[in-house]
Amino acid sequence: MKNKIQVGIVGYGNLGRGVELALKQNPDFVLKGIFTRRDPSLIETDSKVIHISKVLDYKDQIDVMILCGGSANDLPKQCPMLAAHFNTVDSYDNHSNIPEYFKTVDRVAKNSHKVSLISVGWDPGLFSINRLLAQSILPNGKSYTFWGKGVSQGHSDAIRKIKGVKYAIQYTIPSEEAIEKVRAGNNPRLKTRDKHTRLCYVVPYDFNDIGRIEKEIKTMPNYFLNYHTTVHFITEEEFIKEHSKMPHGGFVIHTGKTNDNHNQKIEFNLSLENNPEFTSSVLVAFARGAYRISLEGKKGAFSVFDIPFAYLSPKSGGELRKELL
Amino acid sequence: MKNKIQVGIVGYGNLGRGVELALKQNPDFVLKGIFTRRDPSLIETDSKVIHISKVLDYKDQIDVMILCGGSANDLPKQCPMLAAHFNTVDSYDNHSNIPEYFKTVDRVAKNSHKVSLISVGWDPGLFSINRLLAQSILPNGKSYTFWGKGVSQGHSDAIRKIKGVKYAIQYTIPSEEAIEKVRAGNNPRLKTRDKHTRLCYVVPYDFNDIGRIEKEIKTMPNYFLNYHTTVHFITEEEFIKEHSKMPHGGFVIHTGKTNDNHNQKIEFNLSLENNPEFTSSVLVAFARGAYRISLEGKKGAFSVFDIPFAYLSPKSGGELRKELL
Numbered sequence: 119m120k121n122k123i124q125v126g127i128v129g130y131g132n133l134g135r136g137v138e139l140a141l142k143q144n145p146d147f148v149l150k151g152i153f154t155r156r157d158p159s160l161i162e163t164d165s166k167v168i169h170i171s172k173v174l175d176y177k178d179q180i181d182v183m184i185l186c187g188g189s190a191n192d193l194p195k196q197c198p199m200l201a202a203h204f205n206t207v208d209s210y211d212n213h214s215n216i217p218e219y220f221k222t223v224d225r226v227a228k229n230s231h232k233v234s235l236i237s238v239g240w241d242p243g244l245f246s247i248n249r250l251l252a253q254s255i256l257p258n259g260k261s262y263t264f265w266g267k268g269v270s271q272g273h274s275d276a277i278r279k280i281k282g283v284k285y286a287i288q289y290t291i292p293s294e295e296a297i298e299k300v301r302a303g304n305n306p307r308l309k310t311r312d313k314h315t316r317l318c319y320v321v322p323y324d325f326n327d328i329g330r331i332e333k334e335i336k337t338m339p340n341y342f343l344n345y346h347t348t349v350h351f352i353t354e355e356e357f358i359k360e361h362s363k364m365p366h367g368g369f370v371i372h373t374g375k376t377n378d379n380h381n382q383k384i385e386f387n388l389s390l391e392n393n394p395e396f397t398s399s400v401l402v403a404f405a406r407g408a409y410r411i412s413l414e415g416k417k418g419a420f421s422v423f424d425i426p427f428a429y430l431s432p433k434s435g436g437e438l439r440k441e442l443l
Numbered sequence: 444m445k446n447k448i449q450v451g452i453v454g455y456g457n458l459g460r461g462v463e464l465a466l467k468q469n470p471d472f473v474l475k476g477i478f479t480r481r482d483p484s485l486i487e488t489d490s491k492v493i494h495i496s497k498v499l500d501y502k503d504q505i506d507v508m509i510l511c512g513g514s515a516n517d518l519p520k521q522c523p524m525l526a527a528h529f530n531t532v533d534s535y536d537n538h539s540n541i542p543e544y545f546k547t548v549d550r551v552a553k554n555s556h557k558v559s560l561i562s563v564g565w566d567p568g569l570f571s572i573n574r575l576l577a578q579s580i581l582p583n584g585k586s587y588t589f590w591g592k593g594v595s596q597g598h599s600d601a602i603r604k605i606k607g608v609k610y611a612i613q614y615t616i617p618s619e620e621a622i623e624k625v626r627a628g629n630n631p632r633l634k635t636r637d638k639h640t641r642l643c644y645v646v647p648y649d650f651n652d653i654g655r656i657e658k659e660i661k662t663m664p665n666y667f668l669n670y671h672t673t674v675h676f677i678t679e680e681e682f683i684k685e686h687s688k689m690p691h692g693g694f695v696i697h698t699g700k701t702n703d704n705h706n707q708k709i710e711f712n713l714s715l716e717n718n719p720e721f722t723s724s725v726l727v728a729f730a731r732g733a734y735r736i737s738l739e740g741k742k743g744a745f746s747v748f749d750i751p752f753a754y755l756s757p758k759s760g761g762e763l764r765k766e767l768l
Binding site: 395 | 705709747763
């Protein structure tokens with residue numbers, strides 16, 4: 119029997135809980151422990167919880183560490199620290215800082231002879247793979263990425279800061295009109311605001327204030343001004359019942375020509391009822407990939423672009439060719 | 444400056460012409476020659492055409508041979524013969540024979556220290572990759588493949604054999620109803636005939652025969668019986684004007700649960716105005732991949748599952764991470 123892949127989870131927020139859940143669907147993994155900065159006794163789970171200060175005690179027991187911290191504050195510190203001792207996989211998603219982050223982690227992991235697979239998830243991640251695939255196949259073409267329908271935390275927070283708002287949530291909605299133009303192969307020029315509309319649900323403290331609140335939302339620069347924005351005022355009861363899920367998704371659409379007359383379209387899309395759980399599932403599949411390339415003697419930082427897809431599956435090459443090719 | 448990838452094309456039908464066209468969009472390739480069994484002087488093209496009997500004269504000049512023969516008769520003979528001397532890429536698409544084909548080619552290519560990348564195209568190929576990706580991420584789920592709208596040569600040929608038929612074409616159409624059920628995450632049980640309808644355009648020699656012809660089509664076992672089949676009779680003029688393109692496409696839809704309440708959907712779809720030209724473009728991108736893994740010292744048979752996506756692009760790792768991740 120093949121040995122199971124021993125993994126640790128670092129951080130136990132939405133993403134860490136999602137990884138714990140995903141591992142239960144993947145019997146070729148064993149969860150050795152969840153590492154946290156908090157007091158382990160306060161964390162409710164059936165898994166083993168260990169204080170992060172003891173992580174080096176597990177140096178020889180863990181094949182891959184799955185890092186579930188945030189991109190703003192956690193990963194830039196945690197990943198280099200852990201890559202010095204473990205193979206890692208993370209979902210670093212600050213697109214513009216990826217080259218810098220890659221460089222830092224690469225240096226550490228090359229020294230430690232470990233694999234550090236960065237920016238795994240759906241964007242960056244699956245969407246990136248599809249952009250790369252489509253552009254490699256149809257170089258005479260153009261890729262468009264649409265996000266949503268999904269919750270934007272930044273925009274929800276911005277509404278919550280308005281005086282008189284008790285609860286608020288903002289969904290980014292891809293524009294059907296823009297999607298149709300892209301699918302038709304028209305290669306339109308589209309700014310982010312042409313591709314998306316903004317849908318807000320707000321619980322006011324006082325329904326007498328809704329005129330002012332709506333105006334403040336719609337005129338907020340950068341966030342809502344120049345966007346097609348719709349605001350619905352609802353009760354606290356309805357808010358809790360209808361808006362406590364974390365849906366997301368989106369589209370990568372690429373159209374290109376193989377000759378002057380022939381348009382070809384490649385489309386990838388996701389519709390997710392729970393965004394963090396899906397990202398966690400992607401992390402787990404790619405943890406397999408990180409482990410497999412580490413067994414080949416690879417070292418340094420890598421991205422989703424560097425992993426052959428066969429390494430994402432627990433099945434053998436022969437099984438994959440027979441069942442899925 | 445990086446050296447260009449020297450390639451040859453073997454076979455000059457629709458696929459070979461498509462590869463010739465695709466190479467013009469990919470300046471990191473040089474086409475050294477088109478190899479054919481026919482008399483080279485009879486082939487109309489600006490590229491160099493060489494009789495296949497002289498192929499070994501080019502042993503040291505070609506990095507990858509792109510095999511553009513058919514799966515039924517050409518590739519099973521040509522691929523092992525050429526893999527003994529060249530890196531190859533092909534679009535072998537007889538799903539049930541893939542394991543056997545892989546084994547034969549693997550033995551030859553391991554001996555010759557060459558890479559032979561088989562079954563590249565969109566199905567097998569891009570669809571296979573998406574089935575593998577989706578099942579690895581959402582193991583508690585189910586994948587569905589729909590084909591069309593596209594021409595089925597086999598079904599078109601079957602109609603043409605009916606007495607009184609001058610021209611005929613059959614389009615396989617994915618059932619919108621079935622697609623909606625799958626997208627909704629209902630995990631329906633669907634046979635091929637539930638997923639597709641059949642649309643036929645027929646030019647009869649004599650319009651008095653259309654009743655009998657339609658009946659013969661709709662009652663043909665395996666091909667049309669038990670399918671929802673629509674037959675339109677048209678004139679030769681309309682046939683030539685409207686039905687000389689080679690469109691195709693399809694969908695891979697996977698739905699799965701990350702916990703009991705959360706459905707997640709991954710979808711990949713293609714809409715192609717010219718099927719062979721698109722397959723050719725996929726072959727060219729993966730020819731890059733075959734060449735790259737050969738430079739790493741790999742040898743034997745491989746499939747699309749074995750190629751990291753970074754190897755499909757002419758761009759460097761740093762460029763890809765900056766622009767596409």
